[in-house]
Amino acid sequence: MSGRPPPPGRGGGLATTVLLGGTACFLGLLGGLPFPVGPAVGALGVAASAIWRTYGRGRGGAVPLVPALVALVVLAVTAPVAASTDLFAGLTGLAFLLWVADDPGRPAGGGRRAAPTIAPAALAVGFAWAITLVLAGQPQEIGLAGGLLAAALVLLAVLFSSLSRRAPAPAPSAKPVRRASPRRGM
Amino acid sequence: MTEPDPPSPPSGSVHWTWRAFLLAAFGGGLIALAVAFRDAVPLFAGIPLLLAPLLAGSQGSRQLSGADLDWQASGLGPEVTITGVLHGDLGSSAVDISIDVPRPLGATDAEPPRFEREPTAIRFTLHWKLSEPAILTLPPPRIAWTDPLGLTERPVVGARSSLAIERYPLSLHRLGSIQLARTTTLPGEIRSRALGRSGEFFGIREAATGEPPRMINWMATARRGRLLTNEYRVDRTGDLIVVLDVRPTSLGPDADDRLLAVARAAVHGIAELLLQEKTRIGFASFGEFLTTVPLSTGRGHRVRILRAIAAARREDIAGPAMRCALGLRRFYPRGVTTLVVSTWTEDPSFNLVPYIQRQGFPVVLLSPSPLPIRAGTGGLAPADEPLAERLERLERKVRLSQLWVHGPVVDWEDFWTLDPISRILRRPTYRRVS
Numbered sequence: 001m002s003g004r005p006p007p008p009g010r011g012g013g014l015a016t017t018v019l020l021g022g023t024a025c026f027l028g029l030l031g032g033l034p035f036p037v038g039p040a041v042g043a044l045g046v047a048a049s050a051i052w053r054t055y056g057r058g059r060g061g062a063v064p065l066v067p068a069l070v071a072l073v074v075l076a077v078t079a080p081v082a083a084s085t086d087l088f089a090g091l092t093g094l095a096f097l098l099w100v101a102d103d104p105g106r107p108a109g110g111g112r113r114a115a116p117t118i119a120p121a122a123l124a125v126g127f128a129w130a131i132t133l134v135l136a137g138q139p140q141e142i143g144l145a146g147g148l149l150a151a152a153l154v155l156l157a158v159l160f161s162s163l164s165r166r167a168p169a170p171a172p173s174a175k176p177v178r179r180a181s182p183r184r185g186m
Numbered sequence: 187m188t189e190p191d192p193p194s195p196p197s198g199s200v201h202w203t204w205r206a207f208l209l210a211a212f213g214g215g216l217i218a219l220a221v222a223f224r225d226a227v228p229l230f231a232g233i234p235l236l237l238a239p240l241l242a243g244s245q246g247s248r249q250l251s252g253a254d255l256d257w258q259a260s261g262l263g264p265e266v267t268i269t270g271v272l273h274g275d276l277g278s279s280a281v282d283i284s285i286d287v288p289r290p291l292g293a294t295d296a297e298p299p300r301f302e303r304e305p306t307a308i309r310f311t312l313h314w315k316l317s318e319p320a321i322l323t324l325p326p327p328r329i330a331w332t333d334p335l336g337l338t339e340r341p342v343v344g345a346r347s348s349l350a351i352e353r354y355p356l357s358l359h360r361l362g363s364i365q366l367a368r369t370t371t372l373p374g375e376i377r378s379r380a381l382g383r384s385g386e387f388f389g390i391r392e393a394a395t396g397e398p399p400r401m402i403n404w405m406a407t408a409r410r411g412r413l414l415t416n417e418y419r420v421d422r423t424g425d426l427i428v429v430l431d432v433r434p435t436s437l438g439p440d441a442d443d444r445l446l447a448v449a450r451a452a453v454h455g456i457a458e459l460l461l462q463e464k465t466r467i468g469f470a471s472f473g474e475f476l477t478t479v480p481l482s483t484g485r486g487h488r489v490r491i492l493r494a495i496a497a498a499r500r501e502d503i504a505g506p507a508m509r510c511a512l513g514l515r516r517f518y519p520r521g522v523t524t525l526v527v528s529t530w531t532e533d534p535s536f537n538l539v540p541y542i543q544r545q546g547f548p549v550v551l552l553s554p555s556p557l558p559i560r561a562g563t564g565g566l567a568p569a570d571e572p573l574a575e576r577l578e579r580l581e582r583k584v585r586l587s588q589l590w591v592h593g594p595v596v597d598w599e600d601f602w603t604l605d606p607i608s609r610i611l612r613r614p615t616y617r618r619v620s
Contacts, residue, residue: 062204069212069235076231077219089227093234100205101335114334117241121234132226174283 016102016111020095021046024071027088031079045071053105068096078146083133206239206337242337254345264316266351272308272353287327292317292444316353318601325351354455355604382439390414425481426460427468427518428453431528431538433504437556442500448601449527454495461488468473468518469494476513511541520546527552539592548604549593552607558599
C-alpha cells in the first residue's frame with residue numbers, strides 16, 4: 001500500500017496532457033516527417049503514456065513516461081533547424097515536465113508546486129532560444145547554445161553542492177533517554 | 187510480539203529515482219544527437235530533461251528534520267483498521283511525504299486510504315480486509331519526502347515501531363468449555379478419587395450446546411434470562427500438545443507461508459484461550475527437527491509458548507515423520523491429546539498422524555486446506571473453475587479419509603471458524619488411543 005496526503009486544488013492531469021499533446025503535435029507539424037505522420041507520432045506517444053500512467057501497471061513509476069519521451073526524440077531529431085522548431089522543441093520539453101509533475105498516480109505532484117524545478121529550466125530554454133534568434137543563420141548557433149547549457153549545468157552543480165552543505169543536522173532516530181540526575185547529598 | 191526495528195536510513199541523503207535517471211538519459215541522448223548532427227532542435231528538447239533532475243535534487247526539503255510515527259490496529263475478524271499519526275515539524279512539506287505501509291499477503295483494501303494533513307501532523311487511516319486469520323507484524327513504514335516531479339526522494343527519519351496484528355478464527359471462544367483429558371498430575375497434587383463432574387465450585391459460565399440439565403444453574407439462569415452452568419475447578423484443567431508442521435510442501439513457498447500464517451493464528455488462539463482456562467499446553471514445531479515447549483500452564487508459560495508460535499517459520503528441509511513422533515515420545519508423556527496442525531500433501535510418508543498415534547498419543551488432525559488460497563489461480567476459464575474446485579475437494583476428502591483410522595481429521599476450509607475442531611475435542615471418544 002502506498003498513500004500520500006492529497007494536495008488541495010489538483011486536477012486529474014487532463015489539462016497538462018492536452019498541453020503536451022498540443023505542443024508535440026505542433027512540433028510534428030513543423031518537423032521533417034510527412035504531414036499526417038509527424039502529428040500522429042506526437043499524439044500517439046503522448047496518448048500512450050497518458051493511458052499507461054492512468055490505467056496501466058506501474059503507475060507513478062518511470063516506465064509510463066517512455067512512449068512520450070521516444071516520440072519527443074523522434075520529432076526533435078527529424079525536425080529541420082529553424083527558430084520556430086527550436087522554440088517548440090523546448091516548449092515540448094517543458095510541457096513534458098509539467099505533465100510529469102501532474103501525475104494522477106502521485107498525489108504529491110502538481111504543476112504549480114513543481115514551479116521551482118520547471119522555472120529555471122524554462123529560463124535556460126528561453127535564454128538559449130533568444131541567443132539563437134539573435135544569431136539566426138550564423139554557423140556558431142549550436143556552439144553558443146551548447147556553451148549556454150554547459151554554463152547553466154556548472155552553475156546548478158555549484159548551487160546544489162552549496163545548498164547541500166547548508167542542510168541542517170538530522171533529528172535523532174529515537175527519542176533520547178532521559179537519565180535520572182544524581183541525587184544531591186543530604 | 188514487537189520485533190526489533192531495523193536501523194533508520196541516514197537522514198539528509200537525497201536519492202534520485204528511476205524517473206530522474208530516465209529523464210537524464212533521454213536528455214543526454216538528445217544533446218549527444220544535437221552535437222553529432224550539428225542540429226540545435228534536439229538540444230532545445232534535451233535542455234529541460236537534463237536540467238530537471240539537477241534542479242529537483244537542489245530542491246530537497248531541507249527544513250524537514252524528522253517525524254515520529256504513532257500507529258495502532260483495530261477492527262474485528264477480517265476487518266483491519268490501521269490509524270496512525272506522523273508527528274513532526276512538517277511545514278509545507280507535508281504534502282510531499284509518502285507513507286508506504288506494506289500490505290500483507292492475502293489482504294485487500296476495503297476502502298481507499300484516507301489522509302488528513304495538518305501543519306505538524308499527518309493522520310492516516312487504512313482499511314484492509316484479511317482473507318484468512320493471521321498473526322502479522324508490520325514493519326515500520328517507509329516514510330520519504332519526494333519532490334513534486336518524483337525525481338528525487340529523501341528518507342524522513344524518526345521514532346517508529348512495528349505493529350502487531352492478531353486475527354483469530356471468530357468462533358474460538360467456544361473452545362473454552364471443552365474438557366481435555368488429564369494425563370499427569372501437577373507437582374504436589376493429589377487427585378480426587380471422585381468420579382465425574384465434582385469438586386470445588388469455580389464459577390458460572392454461559393452454557394454450551396449439549397450441556398446436561400443437571401449442570402445448569404437454574405437460579406442464575408432465571409436471574410440473567412439465559413442459560414448459565416456451574417463450573418468446577420476440576421473441569422478447568424487438562425493437557426494438550428499442539429504440533430505445528432512447518433515442513434515445506436509441494437504447494438510452493440507462497441502457499442506454504444500463507445497456510446502457515448493461518449495455522450499459526452489458529453494455534454496462537456487455541457493456546458491462549460486454553461491457557462486462560464488453566465489447561466496445560468505443550469507446543470512443538472516440526473521442520474527438519476522437533477522444537478518443543480514442555481507441558482505447563484501459567485502466565486510465564488503463556489509468554490514462552492506464544493513466542494515459540496510466533497517464531498515458527500517454514501523450513502526448507504523436511505525431516506522424516508518418524509523423527510517427530512520419537513521426539514514427542516521423548517519430551518511428552520504418552521496419552522496426552524495431541525492436536526497436529528499440518529497441511530495435507532500427496533506423499534503418505536509425509537503425514538505425521540500415523541507415526542504420532544503409534545507412539546501412544548491420541549491425535550486430532552487439523553489440516554488447513556489450500557483450496558481457498560489456490561482458487562482462481564489455475565488459469566482456467568471462469569466456467570471451469572467450480573468443476574475443478576469440486577474435483578480437487580473430492581480428491582482431498584478421499585485422501586484425508588484414509589487418516590480417520592488413526593484419529594479424527596478436520597479438513598479446515600473456512601478459516602474464520604474453528605467449530606469443527608471444537609466439536610471433535612468436545613467428544614472424548616474421539617480422543618481415545620486405539
